[in-house]
Amino acid sequence: MIESLLVANRGEIARRIIRTAKRLGIRAIAVYSEADADLPFVAEADEAVLIGPPNPALSYRNTEAILAAAKSTGAQAIHPGYGFLSENAEFARTVEASGLIWVGPDADAITAMGDKINARNLMAAAGVPVAPGTTDPAADLDAAVSAAAEIGYPVMVKAAAGGGGMGMGVAIDEAALRTEYDKVRAFAERMFGDGSVLIERYFPRVRHVEVQILGLADGRVVALGERECSVQRRNQKLVEESPSPAVSPELRSRLLAAAVRAGEAVDYRNAGTVECLFDPATEDFFFLEMNTRLQVEHPVTEYVYGIDLVEEQLRVASGLAPTFDPDALTPGGHAMEMRINAEDPKRFLPGPGVIRTWVEPAGEGVRVDSGYTEGNTVTPFYDSLLAKLIITGATRAEVLDRARDAVAAFQIEGPKNNVPFFAELLTNEEFRSGTYDTAIVSRMR
Template sequence: MFNKILIANRGEIAVRIIRAARELGVGTVAIYSTADRDALHVHLADEAICVGPARSTESYLNMNNILSAAVATGAQAIHPGFGFLSENSKFARLCEEMNIKFIGPSAKVMDMMGDKINARAEMIKAGVPVTPGSEGEVHTTDEAVKIAEEIGYPIILKASAGGGGKGIRKVNTVEELVPAFEAAQAEAQAAFGNGAMFIERMIFPARHIEVQILGDSHGNVIHLGERDCSLQRNNQKVLEESPSVAIGHTLRNEITSAAVKAAQHVSYENAGTIEFLLDESSGKFYFMEMNTRVQVEHPVTEFVSGVDIVKEQIRVANGNELSVKQEDVTFSGHAIECRINAENPKFNFAPSPGKITNLFLPGGGVGLRVDSAMYSGYTIPPYYDSMIAKVIVHGENRFEALMKMQRALLEFDVEGVTTNVDFQLELISDPHVVAGDYDTSFLGNVFLPEYQKED
């Protein structure tokens, strides 16, 4: 096993990785920006090293500084977490060249699956269903107009590179297409340094279903079931649960088998997620994209499967076989995750950085977990993502999980900054959500209009 790994991230995911490594007997190195000098991950790691100023491009995205930190501290591997450099094949390739193990898939596979156009082509080869769309990169509005006429409206424009909801626009008519394309392309160029786009027929409304997969260097690939991530705002997930109430036994077998087939086709190693759109009216599902990293919502899968995904990532990167085979994986109960952000839902979810003057995190009972890097007196910097915690619950059934989440959110108390806790409490208590009657249109078209009417 590795003696020491460097965590190229911050916040709750850095804390999560440090804890998993420590339980495996592996030493840890935290990196931090000057704005994160007092962050929890810095305090928890065995060693910590500053890699630059507050701006992420000069610190958490600074490949040279991060690799120099790994060399200086003798780290044998780097865990990128999610976001930042986690899906950057150049960084993975640099790690390989420097004989530092990147805890994730190879740069080659990241290029293949991280680029949405390449991934789509590979899925067609693998026999995984994909939506009608462009066959290659789209660079101009003239190309976009022609392709949209061929596949028919509504369509969705997506940045070929990157993720996190950037460079995505939904287009219902030809009149909307040109301004939407130009805006999405500019956003993609700014976020990823790549303005290449592609176009797909829009399956909307739909269920957003993702399947967690794990692969090792010995040819083993397994799935850990599915998650329903349909509750989204501006293409950003808000709440996730596992299993999905929209999927029965037969469809579950089909969609998880397709995910394993996809991962096997590209000889995938480490943790990854295959994302699908499910058209409930037809029962058909379509490949959307692959995330070649650990997901924000991985804890719900850990609860229902009993598999520690982060520990598996470290073991696999070390060259070990997966600790479980597919026939060993059993699923129990129901799990839900709510993302807690420092933001003001009443003011268009504006970020709310600042000093936490008092903090009480929910606890007690079986099946409740809070992943966070907050502590009383900590100042949330304004430079990074606004997510400050994740509340994850597990129950014997969905009703118990819902009630446990309501109880946990009622106990959650943060003073000094505004959060979306009350918003999440209203969402988890909404009759449609309680009934499992929602899709990707629900939050934007049904829940938010009513929520924003309230004083």
């Protein structure tokens, strides 16, 4: 097993990784920016290194500073968490070239799945269903218009190099496409340094379902069930649950088999997620993208399968067998995660500030993975995620009841936060019935 681990991230995911590392007797090393010096993850690490100013480009995305910290502390491995450098193939290659262990899939797999068009083509060749769309980038507006006419409106305009719901727009006709194409292309060039655009059929009433996969050290790929991720604002997830209330046993079998094929197509190792769109009316599903990292919502899978996914990541990276029997996976119970963000609960606009009050709920089936505590300052430099409220139980009905009580008990004063939104959601009949889709939040507003 790895003996020392540098966590190249911050906030709740850094605390989450550090917690497992310390339980396993692994020396945990944190890196932090000047803005994060007082956050809990810095104090909880065995060692912490200041790597730069608040600007993430000069700190958490600063590969030279992170590698220098690894060298100065004698770290054996680097865990990137999610976001920042977690899906940066060049960084993964550099880490390994430096003689360190990269806790994640290899750089070739990251590269293969990082471009949406390339990923679509790979998945189609592997027998994974994909939505009608372009097999090459739409080189210009005329090409986009021609492709959309062939695919049929409405269409989704996507940044080929994007991910996590960023760089996307919907066009219901040619006029809208002309606007969205220029907008998405400009965004993609600014954010990803790649203006390639994909045109894909848009399905207005669908669910977003994903499958957790784990590529084992022995070369096998296993699927650890599905997660329902359809509660979203601006294509960004707010709630995830497992199992999905919309997935039948027959559909689950097809979904998991397709996800395994997706992983096998790129010789996948470590944790990853195969994201799909699912049409409840037809029970058809389509490959959306593959996230080559640990997901924010991994705790719901941990409960249902009774494993620690960070531990499994570390075992794979160390060349060790998993803690579970891959041939005898036995899921059970239900889990739900709510992303507690520093944002207005109505318009979902960021609202940083000093946390004057922070009281986490507790009790049976309640877990809080937080990045902050009372007295900390939520700055505008990073993602608005404050904490993840994870609720577990024997049934979905039990989880919904526990979630309602936990949300009522969660007290945050200072920065704006979306706790009131979850109180509203948990009384929404569409959500409680389990029949919701990706447009539920817009219907609530």
